Amino acid sequence: MAEMTYRDAVAYGIAQEMARDPSVVFLGEDIGSAGGVFKATVGLQERFGKGRVVDTPISEQAILGAAMGAAMTGLRPIAEIMFSDFFAVCWDIVANEIAKARYMTNGQVALPLVIRSGNGGGARFGAQHSQSVENWAMAIPGLKVVAPSTPSDVVGLLAAAVRDPDPVLFFEQKSLYATKGDVPDGELVDELGKAAVVRHGPAATVVALAAMVPRALAAADELAREGIEVTVIDLRSLVPLDVTTVATSVAATGHLVTVEENPRLCGWGAEVASIVAEENLFDLDGPIVRVTTPHVPLPAADALEDAALPNVARIVEGVRRSLA
Amino acid sequence: MAEMTYRDAVAYGIAQEMARDPSVVFLGEDIGSAGGVFKATVGLQERFGKGRVVDTPISEQAILGAAMGAAMTGLRPIAEIMFSDFFAVCWDIVANEIAKARYMTNGQVALPLVIRSGNGGGARFGAQHSQSVENWAMAIPGLKVVAPSTPSDVVGLLAAAVRDPDPVLFFEQKSLYATKGDVPDGELVDELGKAAVVRHGPAATVVALAAMVPRALAAADELAREGIEVTVIDLRSLVPLDVTTVATSVAATGHLVTVEENPRLCGWGAEVASIVAEENLFDLDGPIVRVTTPHVPLPAADALEDAALPNVARIVEGVRRSLA
Amino acid sequence: MTSLSESPAAPAPPAPSADVRLRLYRSMVEMRAFEKRAYDLFLQGLVKGTSHLGLGQEAVAAGFGVALRPEDYTFCTYRGHNHTLARGVPMAPVMAELMGRQLGLMAGKGGSMHLTSIPHRMMGSYAIVGAHLTIANGAAWSSKLRGAPEVTVCFFGDGTTNIGAFHEALNLAAVWQLPIVFVCENNRWMEYTPISSVTAVAHPAAGRAPAYGLDPILIDGNDADATFAAAASALERARAGGGPSLIEAETYRHGGHSRADPGKYRPDDEVAAWLARDPIPTYRARLVAAGVDEGALVRVEEAAQEAVDEATEQAMASPPPDLALVHRDVFSDGGATWRR
Amino acid sequence: MTSLSESPAAPAPPAPSADVRLRLYRSMVEMRAFEKRAYDLFLQGLVKGTSHLGLGQEAVAAGFGVALRPEDYTFCTYRGHNHTLARGVPMAPVMAELMGRQLGLMAGKGGSMHLTSIPHRMMGSYAIVGAHLTIANGAAWSSKLRGAPEVTVCFFGDGTTNIGAFHEALNLAAVWQLPIVFVCENNRWMEYTPISSVTAVAHPAAGRAPAYGLDPILIDGNDADATFAAAASALERARAGGGPSLIEAETYRHGGHSRADPGKYRPDDEVAAWLARDPIPTYRARLVAAGVDEGALVRVEEAAQEAVDEATEQAMASPPPDLALVHRDVFSDGGATWRR
């Protein structure tokens, strides 16, 4: 058991897989000699060489195209898209090519590849470097979508993603890079599609993802101080989506609150809410409340950004609104 | 009053605006001398000249970038993205640039522009030329999103979009191009953000968009034959979203069914469903049912595509499920 | 050809062997017979959706098809019937795919624009202009990393040279010195707009090669001997570690862009000039002049026709796909389930 | 410079007038003083988020800033402090924007990477590599359609030449013969990776110009006389209807890519060689050698320092932005309401 940062867990997790499987290769901008702009891939090029850890031009379409073609022909690439906002410059390769290849070819093509990306706000980078875009990916059939909230989940879910025969988009929340946690010794391999119940309580079910998990837990603490004990679920993966864990909890609590960093419309919170409204409506004792960033691009100034992102107070208020 | 096709209504609507306002210009691939690959822009270049109706290279980023820069500097461009699937190759200009410019500049930049695109399935074109991607746009703060279902809505909403000071994504459903309807004589200008109640009935509220509107109406006919009279709402615009009309209807019927062509996860149906589950939960007498294309890329073969898209039988079944 | 004469004349390569020439001829004749039938079936409403014919452009796919080794990879566009057949993919499943039948190469799930046969290393037909150039790089990169003597060939049209992905792919291939051959089939038209009206240079591919440190290579894409020679030399170069090539093959599509488009937007004299340079009769005449027994050519032609007839029959006899396929193969477990 | 000497030597342009030279010097000195302060404030935690300094690259922005007319448009990148000041945007709102204050040029909503001042025709700083080249075309297209004698100048880095949008933008500008000047500031590095390691040609912009039918133009980006001359000639050409230009200006950033990056990944001798060619002291020496009164230069330097001090004070005195701004200006009605 070692304590490490979420940031260091990335390089640790990639190294675990590259050491195990020579077909795992890694490409992206500034990932090699520089160790990544978030310093999340330090040491990998030294260890695995310039053949397997490759710095690319600023050509996101070429990066993901190369990953796809390599995955079709025997490799298991990990590609980095530095900031998830940049998925917009290569969305065609993700949404039209990678996501659809297996289906269109009636199963002939397998794409065992992982695309990692720094996601989300909090760093005062402004609207083009702060988006949470996991919902863009969730809306595209054929992609798996993972977003860990702790260092050990980074390692375990990354290993699961690399070993998965399908394309996985792996969102690393930038605001979590500096956070720390314990990572068990030895090989760590998790399973995609299993949510974690990270706190138990009968009053309501709070479903969160990535950086919203610690905030939801803090809100749960605050509610607990006034005697309201809520369940907090860390979804960990959007596709596959662990509907069972959410539904089971809602059946017990009667209240659902989702907490997501992405802007208001059409996020995963809406999906989870509408699944429950379709399949578990009569379990509900109060409205389903979604706590999100408002439907605005993220502002840069610290005061404004803090006001835009979901915070503990808004989560607490959301739970109260569902219980009212 | 003239009867015309949805297809012809597009050229008619563009001509109305170009004739009125010399700052309206129109650019895209094959739109000029060829009159558009869907023949929806026939005659415009002859009438308004090669300066104002411009054929471009296959460079979607350059097309939308040009539209944005022109809109910043005094023109009101209409750009065509031939198939909406191709938004993936220029999503950066849409989602990171056009959508965010006004906000990031604290209101300095206005972008009065329209991006038209052929959307949706039914033509057996396969997974890369058949997507309904209006939900991609709805998820991005800063965009207005419109999708007409009739020729007169094409004309009226297009005029409203062109005159709107904000960027509007205008989705023309390809499977509707051949359909016909009456278009009133004289200048026709509609309003963005107003849904239309196209059929009244007390049993349930069915909310649909674009090509799903005629299907929802057909389903309503079928249900009426067994005495179930439902309300059908044509949303017409996703942003602004006419929550009032939907909520008022659900308050009266107690049942909500959404019908959308896009794949299952994170579509506008989920958004509408979760708004109702948050704000009008206690109006509901049955589960909110979403009828969608399943979460798969669209197959090409006619038999398979027909089985994938929402059809009358599935809408009827959806209503029954909500009423059960 | 004006444009060819504008460019420095390359020395004529030595003629291929008689055996290769017959294979080139057979390949072109098969493509032609197949696509004519596909067009008929389209007019009869039996090919649904769309289809993009390569009638008139056969010499390009044939030259490469004959020059490729079985272990090499092909990537092509929606206009990919020819390139698919050129890799030895049987006609019946291709025809059945166009018709949306169970027998189809992808059981109808892909359609005409997405023909793929991994066992033949026909790695897919792609319908978003430009994307597959970046994907083809990935296959070439993989060959290089695995130390396998495979070459990737990637076909695309003139219009494709103006989209961003082209630029990114060419630069990466050059920087990584990938074993890949990019083949631009310049048929002078995009859909309904001439390439010359939207491109800053006269030769959309060859004129850009130096921007990637590559030699400009411009060939007569209607001459199967020339396409074969260019293919053989670029493949050899790539296999020897010499890196990528970018070849611009000048050619013409006889028909319209897709479906029933008659292609009327093109000047009559342009069409006539190119029809006179039809790669198949001109090649036939060359072979006959070179002493090839005409009977052998007739047998090739008859066999192609029979193959097409048989493929058509098989395709017609096939039922529509099993509807359960709608929910299959989104994911590798064979299913489409996004939840648990 | 090795790379400069590799390329054909252009005849030295005539020296600009004394007045222009003093304006060039003043502009560079102001930029330098401003950015040094911005860096100090960053280290003090008063500039939040990120910031990308152009220390060492001032001669490019200054040369163009002085040559531009008020009606011309500028588009630049996240590394855009210099280009913004060069358009006459006052220092205080720029400083305040970096600090996330109400006084900020965009009231803190954009931040350092998105400086924009439409009244100064500073049409924005863009943080997605490549995108703004396509947007800049739109402004130039609009000028052309409106018949207005405006020129658009678009700045970007060497790394930007490898992304698809670059290619699409350059081709469109050439085909449409737009009044635009593309200026590639080749500072030899992307973030932490040298451009030479990922680019197929030695000169990432000049080496690609012929792919768009343009002349390769390579200039010394550390020489304000040279940047001014290149700017003046390209602007004139564009204004006269001669279409676009693509200029590659060789330069170097003194510091790291962004924030507190010390730029240690760069070879010491490379850094030292370029520091010796610092555009400001070298230009100062040239002016003094040409007989300019040193007192005048000192006054320029002191005035710049005072301006920065004053701007800093004003910015520091400004409160954080009104939180209501979070919900403003998503749409043109001033609000953020997506529903009715």
Ligand SMILES: Cc1ncc(C[n+]2csc(CCOP(=O)(O)OP(=O)(O)O)c2C)c(N)n1
């Ligand atoms: C990104 C993108 N933009 C536009 C299209 C629509 N489209 C399909 S084929 C085509 C013309 C392509 O021309 P070219 O590359 O010359 O190939 P050809 O059809 O002549 O073989 C266009 C514009 C597309 N499929 N993808």
Ligand SMILES: Cc1ncc(C[n+]2csc(CCOP(=O)(O)OP(=O)(O)O)c2C)c(N)n1
């Ligand atoms: C599409 C995209 N990819 C990657 C980045 C991250 N990024 C920001 S600046 C930069 C380097 C740009 O290099 P260059 O164009 O040479 O400009 P310079 O920073 O040297 O001025 C990178 C990779 C980005 N902002 N956008």
Ligand SMILES: [Mg+2]
């Ligand atoms: Mg073509």
Ligand SMILES: [Mg+2]
């Ligand atoms: Mg640089």
